[in-house]
Amino acid sequence: MRRSFFTGVFFTGVVPVLVLLSLLQGCGKQQDKQESSKAPPSAGESVRPVVAEEESYDCTTVDSTDALKQTWCEARGAFDQSTLADDVANFGNYLKGYRQGVNDARRAETSQFPREALEGKAEKPREAGYRAGYQQVVEAQGIIEYNCRDGEQASEYKDRWCEADDAYRIASVGSSDNPFLRASFIDGYMAGGRVALTVPTSMEAFFSGENPEGKQPAIYKQEGDDVKSGEQAFYSGFDEGYKAMIASIRESINQVMQQMQAPNNMEMPEGLMPPPPGQ
Numbered sequence: 357m358r359r360s361f362f363t364g365v366f367f368t369g370v371v372p373v374l375v376l377l378s379l380l381q382g383c384g385k386q387q388d389k390q391e392s393s394k395a396p397p398s399a400g401e402s403v404r405p406v407v408a409e410e411e412s413y414d415c416t417t418v419d420s421t422d423a424l425k426q427t428w429c430e431a432r433g434a435f436d437q438s439t440l441a442d443d444v445a446n447f448g449n450y451l452k453g454y455r456q457g458v459n460d461a462r463r464a465e466t467s468q469f470p471r472e473a474l475e476g477k478a479e480k481p482r483e484a485g486y487r488a489g490y491q492q493v494v495e496a497q498g499i500i501e502y503n504c505r506d507g508e509q510a511s512e513y514k515d516r517w518c519e520a521d522d523a524y525r526i527a528s529v530g531s532s533d534n535p536f537l538r539a540s541f542i543d544g545y546m547a548g549g550r551v552a553l554t555v556p557t558s559m560e561a562f563f564s565g566e567n568p569e570g571k572q573p574a575i576y577k578q579e580g581d582d583v584k585s586g587e588q589a590f591y592s593g594f595d596e597g598y599k600a601m602i603a604s605i606r607e608s609i610n611q612v613m614q615q616m617q618a619p620n621n622m623e624m625p626e627g628l629m630p631p632p633p634g635q
Contacts, residue, residue, distance in 0.1 A: 411451075427455050427489070434488040439479070446481040453482035457489030464536035464586060471533050499539045520545035523596045529589050540586040544593025545600075551575065552601035574598055 415429035431454035432447070440446045460468065467490050469483050479487075494501075502509070504518035520542040524530070530537035551574050577591050 427458060430454070430492060431485060431489065435485070438484060440481055440484060449481040450485035453485030454489035457486035458493055461490045461493035466531045466534040494535050499535050501535060516546065517542060520593065520597065523600070524593070527592055527596060529592050537586060537589045540589040541593035544590035545597035548594035548597030549601035552598045
């Protein structure tokens with residue numbers, strides 16, 4: 357049977373268009389399914405947490421080639437001897453504090469926490485670890501510290517050390533929680549006192565009211581913005597120690613001259629008479 361003209365047109369033109377539209381619609385539905393599968397889970401759905409692998413080392417042999425292992429083992433040893441060791445969960449924050457304390461101390465920074473914990477107050481793991489790490493570097497640097505409030509380990513050096521410590525606080529060179537600046541200041545204080553004893557001078561210079569000076573300066577000081585805080589603390593300590601020793605010598609001479617005065621206002625020979633104060 358011969359198909360009509362319109363029937364041919366329908367099959368040759370319209371049908372292919374309908375098929376094409378159907379295919380495009382199917383692709384759209386498939387894309388929607390793929391996008392919906394990538395959507396984030398709803399609030400009610402459970403999400404498995406990602407747990408980071410816990411840091412751990414074998415501390416049987418420790419050397420300085422692995423900084424992370426070294427600080428981990430140091431922190432673990434200090435942690436095991438602390439009052440926080442009963443709860444191993446405290447070690448994570450203790451380790452973070454320990455490493456921060458080591459880092460600050462190596463850069464001679466002031467301690468972020470008081471060097472000594474308050475009595476009767478429980479330490480937080482991070483603060484305890486920080487103090488332990490900071491103190492470890494202080495001891496490794498060989499910095500000597502004294503408790504000037506107790507009478508134990510009395511010595512002439514301790515007396516001078518405590519004298520320099522007082523001068524450090526009065527001069528406001530740095531914080532009392534920075535043992536590195538304080539050590540530089542005290543070293544300068546001791547050196548300044550020693551140099552003051554070697555300056556060639558006459559007795560008249562001690563009574564003039566000014567610090568005696570030799571043929572050359574007592575110390576040459578670096579100047580400028582490049583001078584580090586530790587070096588500047590040394591210079592400040594040197595000046596304070598130098599002046600303190602001169603004052604001590606002057607006081608000793610005054611005492612000797614007073615003891616040399618004759619009793620009962622007896623006149624002394626002209627060559628032995630002490631000069632009037634201020635001359």
